[in-house]
Structure formats: C-alpha cells, structure tokens
Amino acid sequence: MVNRVRANERTRMIKVHIVSDGFRSSNSRALLYPIIRHNNHLRKLDLSIRLFSALTPEVGDCDTLAIDGKAVRQGWGPRTDETLEKLAQLRRTTERLLFFDTTDSAGFVVGDVLPHVDRYYKHQLLVDRTAYTRPMYGRRAYTDYYHREFGVADSEPMTDPQVSDPNDLHKLRVAWNAGLANYDVLGLYQAMAYHKLPMRWLLTKPRGFIAPTNTRDIDVHTRMGLNYPRETIAWQRREIARRLADRTDWQRVGRRDYLKELGRSRLVVAPFGWGEFTYKDYETFITGGLLIKPDMSHMETWPNFYLPGETILTHRWDLSDLDETLQRGLEHSEKSVEMAGRAQQIYRHFTVSDAGRDEICERIKSCLT
Numbered sequence: 001m002v003n004r005v006r007a008n009e010r011t012r013m014i015k016v017h018i019v020s021d022g023f024r025s026s027n028s029r030a031l032l033y034p035i036i037r038h039n040n041h042l043r044k045l046d047l048s049i050r051l052f053s054a055l056t057p058e059v060g061d062c063d064t065l066a067i068d069g070k071a072v073r074q075g076w077g078p079r080t081d082e083t084l085e086k087l088a089q090l091r092r093t094t095e096r097l098l099f100f101d102t103t104d105s106a107g108f109v110v111g112d113v114l115p116h117v118d119r120y121y122k123h124q125l126l127v128d129r130t131a132y133t134r135p136m137y138g139r140r141a142y143t144d145y146y147h148r149e150f151g152v153a154d155s156e157p158m159t160d161p162q163v164s165d166p167n168d169l170h171k172l173r174v175a176w177n178a179g180l181a182n183y184d185v186l187g188l189y190q191a192m193a194y195h196k197l198p199m200r201w202l203l204t205k206p207r208g209f210i211a212p213t214n215t216r217d218i219d220v221h222t223r224m225g226l227n228y229p230r231e232t233i234a235w236q237r238r239e240i241a242r243r244l245a246d247r248t249d250w251q252r253v254g255r256r257d258y259l260k261e262l263g264r265s266r267l268v269v270a271p272f273g274w275g276e277f278t279y280k281d282y283e284t285f286i287t288g289g290l291l292i293k294p295d296m297s298h299m300e301t302w303p304n305f306y307l308p309g310e311t312i313l314t315h316r317w318d319l320s321d322l323d324e325t326l327q328r329g330l331e332h333s334e335k336s337v338e339m340a341g342r343a344q345q346i347y348r349h350f351t352v353s354d355a356g357r358d359e360i361c362e363r364i365k366s367c368l369t
Contacts, residue, residue, distance in 0.1 A: 013048040016368050017059050017094075020051060020068035023195035026279075027102035028070045030123065030178035033191075034360050037203040041361045047368060055086060060093035064368050067117075069101045069110065080112060087116040098368070100175060104275025106299035107131070107140035111161075114168035121175035121367060124276060124301040129172055132163040141298045142272055143232035145317055154230045175367055177301045180350060180360060182206045183282040185259050205352045210263045212288040212340035220326055221265035221289065222248040223258065224280065228273070236271045236294065239319055244269070262287035266336065267313075267329045281305070285347035290329055290340040302363065303350050311343035 023029045035042070035049060042049060052059050055072070059065060067087075075083035091097040099117045101109060106124040109132055114120055126132065126141060137147040139158050146152040163169060182190065184206040194202045222244055228234035241250060253261070262268060262280075268289040270280040276299055284291045285305065291312040308314045313336075315325040329336045350356040 013043075013046050014064065014369055015062040016047055016049045016064045016066065017062040018049060018051050018066045018068065019053070019055055019059055019071045021053060021070050022051070022198075023191055025070050025102070027104065027123075027178065028068055029191050030181045031068060031100055031102050031175070033181035033203060034176065035364060036200060038357055038361050038364075039200070041357060042364060045361055045365045047365055049368075055090070060090050062094055064096040064098060065090055065094040066098040066100055066368060069099065069103065076110075084112060084116055087113065091116060091118070096369075104273070104277070105140045106276055107136055107138075107142075107144075109162050109172065111163040111168075114163060114171055115165070117171065119173050119367075120171045121173050123175060123178045124299045125172055125174050127298060127300055129169045130166065132169065132172070133161050133166050135159045135161055138230065138232040140232075140275075142236065142276075142294070142317055143230070146232050146235045149318065150235070152232050152235045154232050173367070174300055174302050176360065176363055177303055177305065178277050179282040179285070179305060179347065182351075183279055184208050184286055185256060188255070206286055209286055209344060209348065210288040212290075212337045212344060214263070214288060216264050216266045216289070218261065218265040219330055220244070220247055220267045220269060221262060222269040223250060223253070223261065224269075224271065225273070226250065233272075233274060236317070236319075237273070240269065240271055240322065243319065243322060259283060259287060262289055265289045266333070267292055267326060269326075277301075282347070285343050288340055288344055290336045291343060292325060292329065303346065303359075305343060305346055307342075309339070311339055311346060313339070 020028050020032060039049060072083055087097065097117045099113050099120045101120060101122045106126050111132065137144040137157060137159050138154060139162065182204060185208060187206060190202045190204065222240065224237060226234065226237050226241055262283055266289060268280065268284040269292045270278050270284065272294055276296060281291060293306060293312050293314050294317050295314045296306045306312050313325050313329050315322045350360060
C-alpha cells in the first residue's frame with residue numbers, strides 16, 4: 001500500500017493556470033510559444049497547463065497560478081490598489097502565484113507587484129539586482145547611461161526606484177529568452193493566424209536557416225527603425241545611423257526582402273530599442289550573419305545566445321569602438337563566420353532539436369513549480 005501511495009504521489013499532475021491576453025502582443029507570444037508548442041512534453045513532466053484570458057474566480061483553483069503582465073496592463077494608475085488587492089486574494093487561494101513581466105527591457109520591473117507574488121519572472125534581468133532599488137533614468141540601464149554621460153533627456157522622465165524593499169529582490173527570476181518563438185519568414189504571420197485560430201500546428205519550428213558560409217555581398221546590414229517617442233531610447237540608434245550614414249540604406253522594405261538582405265549580410269548591427277532584444281537578433285541567427293550588439297554584460301537571460309567573442313561581437317555603449325568592431329569583423333572573416341556558425345548552432349539546438357526541447361521543458365517546469 002505504501003509503495004502504491006508513493007507511486008501515485010510521483011505521478012500526480014501539477015495543475016497550472018496561466019492568465020494571458022494570448023498572442024495579441026509579441027512579448028506574450030514569446031512567453032506562451034514554447035509552452036503551447038511543447039505542451040505534450042510538459043504533460044510528460046506532470047504539468048497540466050490551462051490558459052485563461054482574464055482573472056475570473058476559477059483561475060485560482062490550481063497549484064500554480066501564473067499571470068502574464070499584459071493581462072493586467074489596464075490595471076495600473078488609478079486602478080493599482082484594486083489590482084494589487086486582487087493579486088493578494090488570488091495568492092491566498094493557490095500554492096504559488098507567479099508574475100511574468102513581458103515588458104521589453106531588463107531594467108523595467110513593476111515593483112508594486114513583488115510583495116503580492118511568490119516569484120516574478122522576466123525574459124531578462126539585470127545582473128545587479130540592487131539596481132532596481134536605486135533611481136534609474138528611463139528605467140533602463142542604457143537610458144540611464146545616456147542621460148548621465150551625454151545629457152540625453154526625455155520629455156516625461158521616469159526616475160523613481162522600482163523596488164522599495166530590498167528583501168523582495170530574491171523573487172526576481174529569469175524565465176526563458178524571447179527567441180524561443182518562430183522568427184522565420186512565415187513565423188510572424190503564423191503567430192498572427194494563431195491569435196485568430198488557435199491551432200497548435202501553426203506553431204512550427206523556424207525553417208529556412210542559411211549557412212554562415214554562404215557567399216555574402218553586403219558587408220554591414222543596419223536597416224532599422226529610428227523613431228522612438230523617448231529620446232533616451234532613440235539616441236543609440238540615431239547615433240549609429242549618423243556614424244554609418246554612408247554605409248547602409250535606412251528605408252523600410254517588405255519582410256521577405258528584408259530577410260533576403262540579412263541572408264546576404266556578413267555583419268548585422270542590432271542596437272537596443274525598447275529592450276535589449278530585438279527580432280533582428282533571432283532573424284540574424286536564422287539567416288547566418290554575425291550579430292553586432294552593444295555590450296550585454298549588464299543583463300542575464302536563458303538560454304544565453306549572446307556570448308561575446310563566441311557567438312556575437314559587442315561594442316561599447318558610447319559607440320567609441322563601433323568602427324573598430326565592424327572593421328575587426330570584416331577583416332577576420334573566417335573568425336566571423338565561425339562565430340556566426342556557433343550562434344546558429346546554439347539557436348537551432350533550442351528551437352529545432354529534441355534535446356533543446358527537453359531542456360526548455362525542464363526550464364519551464366522549474367519556473368512553474
């Protein structure tokens with residue numbers, strides 16, 4: 001009898017409810033994509049996962065309740081107290097209450113949530129967690145840097161510390177990288193279709209990988225958006241555009257032409273935007289160029305695709321070594337192709353292979369239990 005009870009305990013399904021507005025936003029897609037795509041394998045790990053679109057009374061009837069921040073994005077400002085009270089109530093009805101912050105930057109957290117949840121997850125976090133307890137101009141490490149070093153200012157600056165109690169910092173955890181969705185030529189359209197027609201077969205592995213060893217006739221690709229409403233966000237991109245004005249074309253092109261260009265490019269410059277990650281990062285891993293990023297050492301993520309000198313080349317935030325970095329990437333072409341190949345190998349492992357799928361599922365389970 002004892003052995004039978006223990007066997008039943010080992011196989012008991014862990015009931016997980018996730019509240020999210022679904023594939024309406026790209027960041028929520030990045031959160032949900034591996035969960036939905038690998039749902040059968042997660043069940044083998046004893047996870048029974050159910051999605052909800054709103055905080056209805058039944059969502060608390062579970063072992064783990066996970067809330068996508070986008071599902072309560074209308075609940076701040078005048079409704080903050082009401083939202084926090086609802087979280088406090090839900091925490092009393094479930095074993096674990098988790099908050100998944102799907103905002104873009106490692107530097108931004110909704111500190112008011114921390115006292116009311118057991119864990120707070122993001123795609124990426126600052127290595128120095130104590131930075132969240134100090135004023136950070138623009139709520140990003142790099143916007144704070146450009147304000148301090150170059151006097152860049154926003155019309156409506158955000159400067160208040162985001163976490164009031166340092167004892168809550170241990171709740172901040174890294175979930176999984178936003179790159180685990182599908183960013184190939186059809187991936188975006190399939191995700192948009194899934195939002196209208198939620199059929200799991202639409203959530204495919206990325207396809208169309210281009211070998212880094214292919215002949216490439218574009219030295220440096222820098223086509224990107226430059227218009228942001230906040231100056232501290234836009235500064236890095238606009239300064240790169242100014243410095244490289246004679247080396248590239250900035251006009252927008254269609255998605256297919258854009259990805260064809262990436263497949264012809266040796267080096268791909270992908271600055272920060274609203275966050276450190278961009279679609280362009282993952283598109284570059286697929287199309288086989290060498291990714292050029294600002295220094296990423298201030299943040300952590302999982303999986304970490306960003307290994308300086310191994311999978312990417314990095315430059316300083318002040319751009320003082322940008323030309324030197326690009327020149328090094330072009331002159332040492334064999335090394336650049338080797339790094340691009342390593343980046344693509346790691347990215348394919350996690351987005352295509354069965355072994356990578358198993359690692360992702362273990363990661364998801366560790367976050368949800």
